Amino acid sequence: MEKTLITISRQFGSGGREIAELLTKKLHCHHFNSKIVEMAAANLHDGVSINEAIARSYHTPEEAQGNLDKYEGFERMVENNRMYVEQAKVILNVAERPESAIFLGRCADYILRNRKDVFSFFIYADDDFRAERGKLKYHGMSLKELNREENRRKQYYEFYTGQRWGDPTNYDMMINTSGISLETAANTILAYIQFCRS
Structure with a gap:
């Protein structure tokens, strides 16, 4: 398959992360999730540990300014937005590489929305399915706990x-x-992309 950028947004507990991993193997490319946060934290040089950066990565400041679509606007953002801004830069830079890539979350669907080589998917599931996965895949998390994390991402x-x-x-x-x-x-995602390009 020619160069393809895929963004996966997902309801917490729906299996979106595993789908991204499956696509990574099928396309023989890299996928970017917390790696984006690590790369952004390294670029900031502010002494924040990688684990702390990941823990804070879904925090939202109270206000923001500037245009996120242009690099000039990045410098006008309030201090609390620096991590988001740096993540956006990482995503844009990775998208410029010649190879395919898969982006999991991090608003990548929005950041890359104007590119013609991007396909964006939202993965969701019903409560019973998510509750069962919470028990099996998320160290016994309840549906209420899954929904709390889901709300943070939202x-x-x-x-x-x-x-x-x-x-x-x-x-x-x-x-x-x-x-x-x-x-x-x-496989449905890959079939859809192939159909769109046929």
């Missing part, structure tokens, strides 16, 4: 993008993993 996304989290108009396709395997979901 607030982060909506704060920085001005878009509604999970709005179908923001994505090429939304996939409900409740009734299909994650392998099937990954």
Whole structure:
């Protein structure tokens, strides 16, 4: 497959991370999740440990200024926005590389929305499916705990993008993993991209 940039946004506990990993193997490329935070933290040179940067990566400041679409606007952002800004720079820079890449979260669908080689997907699932995965895959997390983390991501996304989290108009396709395997979901994404390019 020619160079392809895929963004995966996902409801917490829906299997989106695993789908990104499956796509990484199928496309023989890299996927970027917390790696984006690590790269951004390294660029900031502010003494914050990688673990602390990751822990704070979904924090949203109370106010922001500037235009996120242009590098000139980055410097006008308030201090608390520096991590988001640096993550956006990392995503834009990775997208310029000649190889395919998969981006998991981090508002990548919004940051890369004007590129023609980007396909964006939203992965979601029903509560029963997520509750079961919480027990098996997330160290026994309850649905309430999953929803708490989900809400943090929703607030982060909506704060920085001005878009509604999970709005179908923001994505090429939304996939409900409740009734299909994650392998099937990954294959569906690849089939959709191939169809669009045929």
